[in-house]
Amino acid sequence: MNRVHKSIVSIVGMLLLSLMVMTSHARAEVMERDLFYNDDKQSIQINISFEHSDVDLRLVTPSGRIITPEEDSADVTVFSSSSGMYFIIKDAEKGQWKISYDKGSNEKISASVDKYQEPIWITSFDIVSIEDELLTYDFLVEHTEETHYNYIISLSTDNEGGAKKTLTTGYAYANSNVSGTINISNVNTHDEYYLQLYVNYYENGLEYFDLVYSESFSYVNKTYVSPVSDFDITVYPSTSYINVNWKSYVPYEADQIYVIAKGDGNVIYSSLYNPWEYDQSTISYEEGTKSVEIGISVQNSYGIISETLYKTILIEKEDKDFKLNISEEGLINSYQWIFGYENAVNQQIDFTINDVVQSLVLDGSGEKYLELPSEVNNIVLSYIDTEGIRYEYPLIVSVDSIPPYLKILENIDGSSTLNDSVIITGRTDVGSILAINDTEVTVDEDGLFIYTLPLVVGTNEIIITSADQVGNVTSYTASIQRKDNGLAVMNRSEVSSQGGSTPFIKRFFPWNIIALSLIVIIIVLVIILSVKKKRRKSVDKQEKKSKLKLLYGLSLGFGILTAVLGIGGMVYYIIRRNYEKSEEYIRLAYETVGEAYDYLVLTQKIKDISLVILIIAAVLIVLAVIFKVILLTAINKGISLAEDNDLLEYTEVEEVTSHESQDNIEPVENVDSQEALDNKDNVDKTDNIESADKVDNVDNTGGSEMIKYCATCGAKMKLHDKFCGYCGTKPIE
Structure with a gap:
């Protein structure tokens, strides 16, 4: 069947x-x-x-x-x-x-x-004998008719349709035995051979056939050991390896394969292989080797060794030889992969990209572009030189056309400042090369960076670039104005589309300072006018001095307190600004832009409030100094003021009492200065102060009590007092 x-x-x-x-x-x-x-x-x-x-x-x-x-x-x-x-x-x-x-x-x-045509049948096929390198066979083919047919007898190492070698051909008629002899002197030694018989005939354009295999047999050729007919060499220049393959070239009688390799004349490899278990070997050579010679010989089971077949590989090509210039594998930023070549003469190049095989022919020298189909590409570029040696370049090329990530945490584009520098913070991909105005900036292991860029007066153009290893570039450009006068503070920021903040810096307009100065001037004028008014009204000079001392103390105290608060606020502001330069703050800004922005706003508010407090402190201290100067001036000129006031008020008292009897005025007795000094220690200052409070009071009879002022301290005293009850000195008569 x-x-x-x-x-x-x-x-x-x-x-x-x-x-x-x-x-x-x-x-x-x-x-x-x-x-x-x-x-x-x-x-x-x-x-x-x-x-x-x-x-x-x-x-x-x-x-x-x-x-x-x-x-x-x-x-x-x-x-x-x-x-x-x-x-x-x-x-x-x-x-x-x-x-x-x-x-x-x-x-x-x-x-x-x-x-339906009746088939042709091979009913028998036998090997009769093998003697003196002659093989005798016999077979019979049957058919319903004595059909004329052709036959082919082949030698094979298996009975499953494998490789075969034709030994003889012929023709015969069906239903008749066919016998013959084949010379197998050129057949190699092998322990398992098969003969294949194939018969066929044609009728009406159709082929009818049959085939069978003989029983297996062994054969030993005692006179000759065939060498390998050839062997394949593949050189991998990028890894300094050579692959030697003898699978298709080993004679049947081979029992061992001996492989030897010499690099620049020195043996670098030698080994024996069972050719029926191993069909290839890998040889490595050192960098700088110029040539490698490889030889393969065969040994049969009787120990007879064949001739050695040698091949030489030129590792270092000569100037006239064909060469490929292959870039290293890895990342590129284009879907076009480039390789160079030199001295090509109708040279065929085979290349495989992701299992798709293509070829091209090169002439001369130049470059070739290969289109890459995907982001990851397995490329094998190969060619065979004039000596039949194959050179192969396997590599993996990945396309990275995505530019690196770049984020500026605080957008400075369009801003203005009085500072002589600006702090730039941000984040980019780890491994990227970051440059700010062509100056390379260090990027830490998390991709964070911080850089202080000096500014010149006027417009400053800033270019920030981040380039990955394959040349993809992300850039950020900004323009910032540095002004040479005025006070600039940040008073508004908006979260930018990049997740950072956009500061809006405006001039702290000097109207605030002018307003504070006017307030100080008004306060000083009020005080001066008040002092003069009280002087015209003959206000008690001791009371004026007390008020001056109180104002001086209050101004100085509050001035020092506000100065401490202002300085403390500025110190805290500096601490916060230094924190903004730290990696911790940069990470915070990257993870939660809102919190980082709030931090910046609060820092700026602390600065603004601290500046206002310091200005108020300065005003208070200036007031304290003014009060102190007035007080010292009053003390230093106290005598002359007291004399002038005494004469003035004494005259006024005489005019007021001129209509009354002159007998009511008691003359003032002269007391020497020593007696006044002795009396000074015994006078109760409280009683004198209380009596001084009663000066200028009019009695029930309508008369006025006569008063005078101390020439030293200006205190009031009765006209008949011999000594000042406050300072103890002798008054002016």
């Missing part, structure tokens, strides 16, 4: 009918159609093919007989597979044949009808 099957498969349709069935949505729908019309009673072969095996079909003869795939009768033989059915029907009825089928899940089924 196997021979019948092989013969049937070889037949090309003589009568062809294709049955195309369109897709139907109805399942298990049985249809019947005409298959072919048989003009005469003859043997036929019907071939049905399909994709899915759930087809159900039957053949209907002209007489109405049903032939199913399961039938196996004397006149019907059926062969089935997962993709088809073969019906061999002997002496098929004359007339219209039909087919009834359910195509199942198939979109279509195909049917062909051929005239």
Whole structure:
């Protein structure tokens, strides 16, 4: 049956009918159609093919007989597979044949009808003997007729259709024995050979054939050991490795393969291999090696060694030789990969990109661009030189066209400042090269950076770039104005689209300072006018001095207190500003921009408030100084002021009392200064102060009590007092 099957498969349709069935949505729908019309009673072969095996079909003869795939009768033989059915029907009825089928899940089924021809049969094939390098064979081919056929006898190492070597060919007639002798002196020693016999003939353009294998046999060629006919070499320059492969070139009698390699004349490798277990070897060479010579020899089971086949590899090419200039594997920023070449003369280059094989021919010297289909590309570039040695460059090229991440935490574009520098903080990809105005800036292990950029008066253009290893660049540009006068503070910021903040710096306009100065001037004028008014009204000078001392103390005390608060605020502001330069703050700004922005705003407010407090402290201290100066001036000029006031007020008292009796005025006695000093210690100052408070009071009788002022301290005293009750000095008479 196997021979019948092989013969049937070889037949090309003589009568062809294709049955195309369109897709139907109805399942298990049985249809019947005409298959072919048989003009005469003859043997036929019907071939049905399909994709899915759930087809159900039957053949209907002209007489109405049903032939199913399961039938196996004397006149019907059926062969089935997962993709088809073969019906061999002997002496098929004359007339219209039909087919009834359910195509199942198939979109279509195909049917062909051929005239059936009896196959040719190989009934025997034997090796009679092997003597003196001669092999004798015998075989018999049968057919229903004495058909003329051709035959081929081949030598193979297996009986499964492997490689074979033709030993002899011929022709003969069926049903007759064929014998012959083959010289196998050129066959190598091997322990398991097979002879393959293939016979065929043609009729009406169709081929009929059969083939068989003999029993296995061994053969030893005692006179000669064949060397390897060749071996393949592949050089990997990028890794300094050489692959040697002898799989297709080992003679059958080989028992061992000996491989030796010399680098610049020195042995760098040697080893024995079982050629039926190993078919290749890998040899490494040192960098700087100019040439490597590789030799392979064969040894049979009797210890006889063949000649050695040598090949030389030029590792260091000469100037005239063809060369490839291959860039290192890794990342590039383009979907075009470039390689260079030199001294090409109709040189074919094979390249594989992600398993897609292509080739091109190069001439001269230059560069070639290869289009890369994806982000990660496995590339193998290879060529064979004039000596038949293959050079191969395997590499992985990844395309990175995405520029690095760059974030400026505080956007400075469009801002203005009075400072002579600006602090720039941000984050970029780790490993990127960061430059600010062409100055490379260090990036830490988290990608954070901080840099203080000096500013010149006027417009400062700032360019920040971050470049990755393959040349992708992200840039940030800004323009900042540095002014040479005025006070600038940050009073507003908006979160930018980059997640940072956009400070709006404006001039702290000097109206605030002018207003504070006016307040100070007004306060000083009020005090001076008040002092003068009280002087005109003869206010007690001791009371004026007390008020001056109080104002001085209050001004100085509050001035020092506000100065401490202002200085403390500025110190805290400096601490916060220094924190803004730290990596911790930069990380905070990267993770939570809102919190970082609030921190900046609060820092600026602390600065503003501290400046105002310091200005107030300065004003208070200036007031304290003014009060102190006035007080010291009053003390230093106290005597002259007291004398002037005494004369003035004494005259006024005389005018007031001129209408009264002059007998009421008691003359003042002269007292020497020593007596006044002795009396000073015994005077109760409290009583004198209380009596001084009663000066200028008019008595019930309408008269006025006579008073005078101390020439030293200006205190009031009765006209008849001999000594000042406050300072103890002798008054002016």
